[in-house]
Amino acid sequence: MSEHKVVKSEEQWRQELTPAQYDVLRRAGTEPPFTGEYVYNKESGDYRCAACGTALFDADTKFESGTGWPSFTEPAVAEAVELRPDNSLFMKRTEVICRTCGGHLGHVFDDGPGENGQRYCINSAALAFQPAAASAQDDGEPAGAALPAQPDSDTR
Numbered sequence: 295m296s297e298h299k300v301v302k303s304e305e306q307w308r309q310e311l312t313p314a315q316y317d318v319l320r321r322a323g324t325e326p327p328f329t330g331e332y333v334y335n336k337e338s339g340d341y342r343c344a345a346c347g348t349a350l351f352d353a354d355t356k357f358e359s360g361t362g363w364p365s366f367t368e369p370a371v372a373e374a375v376e377l378r379p380d381n382s383l384f385m386k387r388t389e390v391i392c393r394t395c396g397g398h399l400g401h402v403f404d405d406g407p408g409e410n411g412q413r414y415c416i417n418s419a420a421l422a423f424q425p426a427a428a429s430a431q432d433d434g435e436p437a438g439a440a441l442p443a444q445p446d447s448d449t450r
């Protein structure tokens with residue numbers, strides 16, 4: 295069992311996330327290709343987890359993969375994500391999960407263009423983009439440092 299810093303009931307997640315976000319993050323769904331908000335986004339900045347806000351990917355590592363999903367060569371911080379074998383749908387794949395909240399992000403494949411040869415294929419619905427100007431002050435902080443230390447008990 296993996297332990298996550300941010301733990302909420304499915305009912306809470308359902309209330310906080312949009313249906314598209316919930317389907318991807320909590321049900322390991324996949325958004326249709328070329329439909330996501332960030333497929334063609336070339337702005338610099340941070341891609342954060344749409345569920346918990348943890349910085350996951352840096353725009354500097356985003357590349358045009360032609361797959362229809364935002365694609366990155368590596369996570370912003372290796373520890374920000376968790377990799378898990380996924381043998382569903384008769385395929386051997388590696389699932390990428392947000393380590394902070396356990397949300398499903400996408401999959402990683404070994405046909406990437408960078409030195410490490412990895413292609414993180416991530417659903418736009420799992421991400422919240424923060425343009426560089428707004429995130430400059432977060433530079434250098436460990437992932438998740440800005441999260442509240444106490445579990446969110448707000449049920450309003």
Ligand code: FE
Pocket residue numbers: 343344345346347348392393394395396397
């Ligand atoms: Fe998360």
